[in-house]
Amino acid sequence: MELAGGGNYNGPTTCAAGLTCVQYSIWYSQCVRVTPAPTTTAPTPAPVTPPPPESKFIYFGTATDYPTNYGTIVPDTFNLLVSENGMKWDAHEKQAGVFDFTKSLAQIAYAKQNGLKMRGHCLVWHNQMPSFYCSTFVNGGCTATTLNATQLWAAIETRIQKTFADLNDPTIIAWDVLNEAVADNGSGLKQDVFYNTLGPDYVTQIFTLARKYAPKGVKLFYNDYNCDAAGGKADACFNLVKGLKAKGLVDGMGFQMHLMTQYGATSQMGGMAANFKRYSDLGITIHVTEMDVGTSDFTLQAQWYAQVATNCQQNPWCEAFVVWGVSDKDSWRAQYTPLLFDANLQKKPAFNASHDVIVKGH
Numbered sequence: 001m002e003l004a005g006g007g008n009y010n011g012p013t014t015c016a017a018g019l020t021c022v023q024y025s026i027w028y029s030q031c032v033r034v035t036p037a038p039t040t041t042a043p044t045p046a047p048v049t050p051p052p053p054e055s056k057f058i059y060f061g062t063a064t065d066y067p068t069n070y071g072t073i074v075p076d077t078f079n080l081l082v083s084e085n086g087m088k089w090d091a092h093e094k095q096a097g098v099f100d101f102t103k104s105l106a107q108i109a110y111a112k113q114n115g116l117k118m119r120g121h122c123l124v125w126h127n128q129m130p131s132f133y134c135s136t137f138v139n140g141g142c143t144a145t146t147l148n149a150t151q152l153w154a155a156i157e158t159r160i161q162k163t164f165a166d167l168n169d170p171t172i173i174a175w176d177v178l179n180e181a182v183a184d185n186g187s188g189l190k191q192d193v194f195y196n197t198l199g200p201d202y203v204t205q206i207f208t209l210a211r212k213y214a215p216k217g218v219k220l221f222y223n224d225y226n227c228d229a230a231g232g233k234a235d236a237c238f239n240l241v242k243g244l245k246a247k248g249l250v251d252g253m254g255f256q257m258h259l260m261t262q263y264g265a266t267s268q269m270g271g272m273a274a275n276f277k278r279y280s281d282l283g284i285t286i287h288v289t290e291m292d293v294g295t296s297d298f299t300l301q302a303q304w305y306a307q308v309a310t311n312c313q314q315n316p317w318c319e320a321f322v323v324w325g326v327s328d329k330d331s332w333r334a335q336y337t338p339l340l341f342d343a344n345l346q347k348k349p350a351f352n353a354s355h356d357v358i359v360k361g362h
Contacts, residue, residue, distance in 0.1 A: 058312060059117060059173075060358045061322035063290065065103075067110060070326050070345060075114035077355075080173075082119045082289075082322055083107055084332075087167075088128040089159055096132055097158065101166045111171050119289070119322065120167065120175035122223060123160055124206055126192035127180070134193060142193040152197050157209055164213045174287065174320075176223040176254055177210040178203060182240060186232025203240065207249035223254030223289055230271035238278060245282055252285035257308060258324070260336065261295040265304070273311045280317035288312055290324040293350065294336030302349035305340075309357035321358045 061080030064070070074081065085091060086107060092099050111118050126141045133155060134142035145152060164175075181203055183190050194202045210220050222244065227237035237253070244250035259268050279286055293304045312318035325331045329343035340351040 058318060058358050059320040059322070060355065061119065061320055062326050063121075063322060063324050064326050064330070065107070067107075067326075069330075070341075073326060073341070073345060075116060079116055080119065080320055080322060081107070081111050081116045082121050084121075084325065085128070087120055087163075088122060088125065090128045090130050092163065093130050093159065096130070096155075099162050099166070101163075104167055108167065108169050108171050112169075116171075118172045119287070119320070120163075120172050120218075121289075122176035122179040123163060123210065124156060124177065124194070125179035126190070126194060129193075136193075141190075143191065143196060145193050145197055147197070149198055152193075153205075156206065160206075160209050161213045164210075164215055164218075168215045170217070172215075172218060174219040174221055174252060174285075175210070175214070176221045176289070177250075178206055179223045180225065181222075182224055182227070182233060182236045184226065184233060186234075186236040188236065204244065204247065204249065207244055207247075211249050219251035219285060220249070221252040221254045221285075221287065221289075222250055223256065225256040225258055225290075227253075227275075228255045228257055228272055229267070229269050229275060231267075234271075234275055238275070241279070241284060242282060245284055250284070252287055252319075253279050254287045254289035256290040256324075257288050257292075258290060259293045259304060259308075261293065261297065261300050261304060265307075269304070269307055272308070273314065276311055276315045276318065280315050284317065286312070286315060286318040287320040287322065288318070289320070289322050291322060291354075292324045292331065292333070292336075292338035294333060294338040296337060298337075298349050301338075302353035305350040306353040306357060309354040309361075313357050313361045321354065323354075 059080035060078055061082060062074060062078045063082040063084040064074065065084050065086040067074040067081065083104065087104050092101060092104070094100060108118065129142055133145055133147060135146045136142070136144035147155065181189055189195050189200060189203065198205070207220065214220060222241050224237050227234045241250055241253050276286055288308060291305070291308060293301045295301045309321055312321050323340055325339045327341045327343060327345055328334055328337045328339050331339050340348055340354065342348055
């Protein structure tokens, strides 16, 4: 107490600096030094890693449009099937607004008859989109269209809605919604037909449409190459998917994993486990979607397959390991002999190296 006053008080009626007048009654008040209550800031909660899936099961898959060409190899060896080209946009829409899902429905029927699940690949890609929607191609990719933004959005929405409606079958566990949208140097999005016509927010809008029309239980993926290890593009892919995940629009990341031993392991696989982990820390499902390793050294090839398979097997959120083809003779890059079966359908060392980790290692 610094100053007090009562009924007969004749002293100062104001408090000195730093003091506050407290009136206790109409007869008595006093000046007191009040210590302000300390201000506190609520602590920022630490990021919470979602719990891993209850059981660790990894699909061992392959991609082909003609599984019967390999006898019983596909159903005897794999439990997940992807149409290499048969579910892409140009395969379904041969005329504007006219869709034909006959071959895809036959593929689904084959998978069901043989106890296989499927991945849908892919809804939207600037390559292999219907040619009548594209006016300019650069290196095989569409960069311009005669459609305006409203017309292109209508075509995209129809593509997504029709595909999900006509191929609505529990055999398909996941879909690659958007394929290869990130620039190779990691600077941002590619300057493709979607970016050039619809603007930089098109990725979010495409995934919004996919979430709107997707059958219940189907996981939605972003799929790309050279996002597997460390580097600028890997970071760009992660940031893209992280942003979509925050909006509730994406469930998984598809790592294509087209590798070439001649370029060395460090540049292509260095930091892969850590890269996988930052996705799983956010509860993002991981699929290796298009695995192949180009080389004539089959021992080294087996080691690379085993390394990627191990990274998948050790991450609780890695759910699928898909090889992009069955036989070397039918590979999209056959000259590099990149697959698990040779041209005579004989198993190569890479088969056991990956199969034993994925199928026997869980």
